[in-house]
Amino acid sequence: MPFTVGLAPGVDAAALFERLNVEFYGSIETIAQLNAVQANLYYEPDKYGLGYDKLLDALRADPQVRYAEKEELAYQFPPAAHTLDGSELDIVRLPRVRSGSAPVTVAVIGNGVTPNQELPAERVVAGYDATEIYRRTTDLTGRGTMAAGIIAGDSGICSSCKIMPIRLTLESDTTQSLSDSLARGIVWATDNGAQVITTTAYLHFDTTLIREAVRYATERGVLMVASASTDAHQGRRVFPAGFDDVLAVSAVTTSGQDTMRGNHNTETDRWIDVAAAEGVPAVDHNNESKVLAGVEGSTAVVAGTVALAFASRPGVTAAEVRKAITDTTTTDGVSLPLLNAGTAVYSLTGQDSADPEITSTGLTTDQLITDVMSFRPSAVDDTAVTRMELYVGGDKVATRWNPWQSMNWSPPENFNGRIALTLRAVDVAGRSSSATTTVRVDTAGPAGSIVSPAAGARVRGSVEVVFRGAADVASAEVNGVAMKRAGSDWSATVAPSGGRLVVEATDKDGYRSRFTQTVVVDNDGPAATVNPKQNTRVRGTFTTSLTAVNDASGVAKAELWANGKYLGAGYSKKVATGQSSGNVKLVWKLTDRLGNTRSYTRTVIADNKAPSLSITKAPGDKAKVKGTVQVTVKASDASGIARIELSVNGKVVATDKTAGYVLRVNTDKQKKTMKVRVCAYDKLGNIAYTGTRTWYRR
Structure with a gap:
């Protein structure tokens, strides 16, 4: 059983184990910077029993031992694959300027990193195999390379930054490793110049070894960025992300909402610091375009932003960068604090040398608008665009604060012509730029009227609708069904939707008019009370009748059948049973003026037998x-x-x-x-x- 033991300064582990009758097999692995060792141990006095707890008790009781714990596993399960919608990077407001003057190295702890067409070899510094078995840091799965490319690739977030690969897993198993390998990786990266350490590896439990490794890095000015894992943990902390000094990252959808590919905070523990959209496009170790899915992608985006913050302001501290990231997150309308990358960097540098650029208004020239419309403009900036404003005739009519939201505009009523729509992008420094698109608006459209059915008419089922249009009507549809033309009349048979018949008529220029007729839909047959009641006993010739007969559209007729024989129409009928006895089945069928029917069945018992x-x-x-x-x-x-x-x-x-x-x-x-x-x-x-x-x- 592998154990980790934290020693007091100057203690020799082998001598300690001998004194305590603790046996070990294999070698004693030392992490000198943490005064800790890892070894496979068993307790000699209980060699053939289940002595792990006794072993821990013996170690923890010794004054030369600071702590003793079982070795835990660090996991790196790949997130489930999913399709991107293209706005994953837009929602974190990445700045247009993605490099800095200060040298920054980001240690990527995981499955290794392999240079590729996106990540040149000169951007990858010497790394470390924390397993200390293969002495190689090349990528085993492609996920480490994709993360490195997102952070520091040519099209990455900080293209002036360097990548330090730290391989954590064995070639035989890329999903898990011992926690001492993670601790070694953190310590080695810290000692070899990394300012940022990022990992998607996680432990289910808080261990002293990893806690001290994180403290070792933090005390030396390193900022750690770690994955909070997925919703399988149901808001529970995982580590090292769960330590307060680590920037804990989760994933959200491109509208800022919870996703199964990311963990979440709870009402009592708001431990996740920042989130980004699940999944990012990237290039793997085989130079293939892939998706770094789920929280692995969002962790890489946050790590890249942290690296850019260090690079953008020489001498900035890890505490200042962490505060800039957490203080500038978007919190309105999202399930987790959402990364606002450009604003975070600007809060450290205060530099903004260019106006924002509107890359798309979301509109096209001469676009036809006939009703309320939604559109999504986009803009970039060397820092961050904070809002988009829409102006019509010099008046501001709409504001969008978040890039995943659409803007809405209602055109003026009864208008036919062109209107200039001006979009204004404003960045975090207050600089702005505008772009204008002229659209065609037609809320007048061709003239006409619905001539049948009349407003307020009572109808059932599908009804023939007749629309009489002006000569310029080129096409018409009612409730989405195309109408056929006969002279100036257009007709189709449809069922009303919520009691409404909506005709949309279009002229030859594409302008539309909408006509609405409200009718009363009656698909129910008449109601009545049938006499006599069910199972009433009768003799000879008896009378059956209907009372309390009513129907909103009016009753057209009521008909009676007795034992399948039609006896005629009316509200009251005589039924002859002769000398027979037994059940008599009465069926009353009522029909209203629209043709709706309702039937009532009653069984009475004929008794013509003498006592x-x-x-x-x-x-x-x-x-x-x-x-x-x-x-x-x-x-x-x-x-x-x-x-x-x-x-x-x-x-x-x-x-x-x-x-x-x-x-x-x-x-x-x-x-x-x-x-x-x-x-x-x-x-x-x-x-x-x-x-x-x-x-x-x-």
């Missing part, structure tokens, strides 16, 4: 009776029994509505001969009779 009825206890036929006689009846029906009646000689003499039916009659008040019958009614009116019995009064 089940029997006498369970009563005098029999031809029985002789006297006084009050009791008749007990049993009855049932699916629709429910309404009542049971007892008739004597055709006259109802007793009624019972409660189950367990008992009917009583005083025979003394009846004729001597009595014809007796029981009748049952269900709740729908179906009737059942018993046979007639004859009684004789005694």
Whole structure:
């Protein structure tokens, strides 16, 4: 297991390990400037156990040891590839002057650097293989060369600067290395004249070794620029970028917003100092044009700006450069402080010898403008353009503060002619320049009107639109659909958009007019309440009807089907069920005056069956009776029994509505001969009779 041990001054590491019974295999690697050693160690008293913690405890307890820690890995995973939009360098406002009088060397710690057509060999100074294995500093992946070219290439940010390659990784694995190699690289670069050290390597944890290496560089006037890595860390610090003395760099989109290719600050830890756009075009070690993706590209841009700041003002300190970078960042409308390269350099030099140059107004001469338009002008300056202003007729009508933003202009209404638009670029020193573009404005266009449908008309679905235009109308479209011409009328069938029909008519010169007709879109059928309700029981011929019928466009008709048979139109219809029983499916279909329909389906239950009825206890036929006689009846029906009646000689003499039916009659008040019958009614009116019995009064 590799360990790093910080020693007190003058301590011999081998003697210390022997005294503590700490064994090592291989060699003891020394970083003399940091009073630190790195070695593969194990603890002799616990040689065959898991003694790493005991080993650390033994080392840390010794007065000759300042610190002891396990060796950590430094990672350099390449960011995911992505396509550039061409404005990556524009948003950081690079100055037009990209060289300085002071000699500056930038150490690029990573996979090595190889001179190429963009980065001449004379611009690459002697470097160092921090692995101390291959003794070579040539590039393994192309990413180090691309970063170096962005920083100090012919078209880089500081073409007068030098590059010092520090190779950190093995040829067998270009994505990770031991942290002691990173510490060696920082120390070697510091001792060999680098004023700027940049790396995209990162550790997940704060280690004393790297902390002391950074302090070693900082105390000797070096400014470190390091990648904050990607959003995979979810705002957590990585190192060395996470140390306060290091300029921590992340990536944003070309509109200054968060990206997965860059880390971010949190509400409680604003540790990332500056950001630049993700990805930069560059040339690799094989002289191929590539993209240095994500935060690697943004780190190179910030490192190049730091180098240019050192080169632009001889004698400037690392603290002054760092303050210039962080104090001039753009913070409005962006997710992280955004590099403002030209302003940062100007804040150190105060020099601005030329007016800004407008490279594009974003407009073309005689461009036709018929509505509110957006355009994006561009300008360069030997320092930095702070804003762009738009003037019409001497009046300022718009201001743009950030290069990724567009400018908007609303042309005057009912105007047909040419207007001069003047753009003014203002730099950080207040110097300015202007450029004027004359455009054609037509907000009058050809005359005409929408003759059908009428304003406020109620329509459904797609509707035929008729536009009657003047003789100079060359073409017309409605809601984006081309219209066909017939004389002076133009027509097409379209669906209204949000209740609007918009006709754009164009004359032979390309001038346009817009005509809008607002209609009421009604795609809903009529609403109503259907009677009877679902599962209502009916008998014989019953009536079904519609109530509360309404429709905004008016109801044209209502039609009824019963069990699939059409019964006609109207709001109320009779339905005959005959003698059958069972479900009857009613379908009401309502149609409004626009042709919208709505159907209602109801199922009712036809019950034309008489109740089940029997006498369970009563005098029999031809029985002789006297006084009050009791008749007990049993009855049932699916629709429910309404009542049971007892008739004597055709006259109802007793009624019972409660189950367990008992009917009583005083025979003394009846004729001597009595014809007796029981009748049952269900709740729908179906009737059942018993046979007639004859009684004789005694």
